[in-house]
Amino acid sequence: MIMKRLRLHLTSLAMALFLAGCAVGPDYQRPDVDISGAFKEASLSPEAAKQWKMAQPAEALARGRWWAIFNEPVLDKLEDQAMNANQDLKAAAARLRQARALRQGAESELLPNLDAGFGPMRQRQSNAAQGLTEGADNSAQTLWRAQAGVSYEVDLFGRIASDVDAATADAEQSAALFQSVRLALQADVAQAYFRIRRLDAEEALYRRTVELRGKTLELVQQRYDEGEIGGLDLARAKSALSSASSQALGIERERAVAEHALATLLGKTPAQFALAHEPLGRVSVDIPAGLPSSLLERRPDIAAAERAMAAANARVGVAKAAFFPRLTLTGAFGYESDELGSLLEWSSRTFLLGPLVGTVLTLPIFDGGRREAGLERARARYEEDVAAYRQTVLRAFREVEDGLSSLRILKEQTTVQDDAVQQASRAAELSQIQYREGSVSYLDVIDADRQVLVQQRASLALDGERAQTAVALVRAIGGGWNIDGRELASR
Numbered sequence: 001m002i003m004k005r006l007r008l009h010l011t012s013l014a015m016a017l018f019l020a021g022c023a024v025g026p027d028y029q030r031p032d033v034d035i036s037g038a039f040k041e042a043s044l045s046p047e048a049a050k051q052w053k054m055a056q057p058a059e060a061l062a063r064g065r066w067w068a069i070f071n072e073p074v075l076d077k078l079e080d081q082a083m084n085a086n087q088d089l090k091a092a093a094a095r096l097r098q099a100r101a102l103r104q105g106a107e108s109e110l111l112p113n114l115d116a117g118f119g120p121m122r123q124r125q126s127n128a129a130q131g132l133t134e135g136a137d138n139s140a141q142t143l144w145r146a147q148a149g150v151s152y153e154v155d156l157f158g159r160i161a162s163d164v165d166a167a168t169a170d171a172e173q174s175a176a177l178f179q180s181v182r183l184a185l186q187a188d189v190a191q192a193y194f195r196i197r198r199l200d201a202e203e204a205l206y207r208r209t210v211e212l213r214g215k216t217l218e219l220v221q222q223r224y225d226e227g228e229i230g231g232l233d234l235a236r237a238k239s240a241l242s243s244a245s246s247q248a249l250g251i252e253r254e255r256a257v258a259e260h261a262l263a264t265l266l267g268k269t270p271a272q273f274a275l276a277h278e279p280l281g282r283v284s285v286d287i288p289a290g291l292p293s294s295l296l297e298r299r300p301d302i303a304a305a306e307r308a309m310a311a312a313n314a315r316v317g318v319a320k321a322a323f324f325p326r327l328t329l330t331g332a333f334g335y336e337s338d339e340l341g342s343l344l345e346w347s348s349r350t351f352l353l354g355p356l357v358g359t360v361l362t363l364p365i366f367d368g369g370r371r372e373a374g375l376e377r378a379r380a381r382y383e384e385d386v387a388a389y390r391q392t393v394l395r396a397f398r399e400v401e402d403g404l405s406s407l408r409i410l411k412e413q414t415t416v417q418d419d420a421v422q423q424a425s426r427a428a429e430l431s432q433i434q435y436r437e438g439s440v441s442y443l444d445v446i447d448a449d450r451q452v453l454v455q456q457r458a459s460l461a462l463d464g465e466r467a468q469t470a471v472a473l474v475r476a477i478g479g480g481w482n483i484d485g486r487e488l489a490s491r
Helices: 002-019 046-051 066-070 073-085 087-108 159-225 231-265 292-298 300-321 370-437 442-476
Strands: 113-123 141-154 326-337 349-353
Touching: 066 073, 066 159, 066 442, 073 087, 073 159, 087 159, 159 231, 159 300, 159 442, 231 442, 292 300, 292 370, 300 370, 370 442
Parallel strands: none
Antiparallel strands: 113 141, 141 326, 326 349
């Protein structure tokens, strides 16, 4: 009798394993994205095509220390500090561990559950249940039990497998998002560093300006004391000096705020961090722009959006499987006795095949539309993620094009601005000569001097913007490539 039941259960198990291959979830295929074969900026002119040499990286490649192209030892140290102490990055790492733990939990559903128990149970059945008369003696009994149990849900229609696929895609999405946070942090540190360096250069410019205007004021004061000029020129000279001093204090305030922001990125309080003053030098780098197909693989945010689609697609399979039967196999084997001393005797053995409550095979019939609503929600979520993925791709190409065009135009603009600085300096020299000769008023001298300051500050602003734009472009193309002489040049 026992062997007959065992054969029956084995037959049921074989049928269940056969049906387990009947997964109902949709096969995942990455949606197409309408993209061009090359970046617009690289096709504007032969010069642009030569400047932006195409690379072929991938998201899985190690990004490395991309900021080394700027040859800034201080920046190298700051990046290392940020990678070790930034709290946003630590939070992203914790989210990644959570996602991987959820994947492990989903995978555990593919295996049977085993448990064991031991203990007494005190019970008293009614006289009626035992066929006894109302006044018959019926005392309570203590039943000792020691047994092991097993339960296993056969994945008939791929519900568990789809759930595992979704959890795996979620974990991979979290890994890509971690890389995205990491890349954003690296770029933020580099941009904050170059902003401070630009402000250092402006501070140095204003210090020189204040020094020169102070000397000019001394000369004007001397001429005023000797009666050569009136009080108007002296007042204008003092006003010019005070204006430069005020603007210098404004730059100092901006630098303090920027330094505080950088300290936060490094995981420190402003009181724990100070960056020595060092004016920004001119940064000029050639950064390889990835081919469109490579960009789709390189950018971590694109990878995260694609993995979100895969997870949503798998959850459509989970929602579809809810319409089909579920098969759960359970069993228990152990010993039970009314006396502890005889519990482990062979005659006390007991077993159970099948659920204690309910049936082995369950089929949903009516639930008021809950499953239909769940399936519709899963499909809508997938469509949402498809749209989000395509929008992420479009945004990525826009950011690369912005970086490429900005660096090209900034390079040309810097050349023109350098000429403007030279001409303004020449005009200031001539105004000084003409003022000493008495052919122009001191107002012309002040105006020429002001133009020199304006053009020099504009030049420094362009230098800072070029550095920050270069960092933004590195971030836009995914933050890494194979650094060698053929793909990357720095000067």
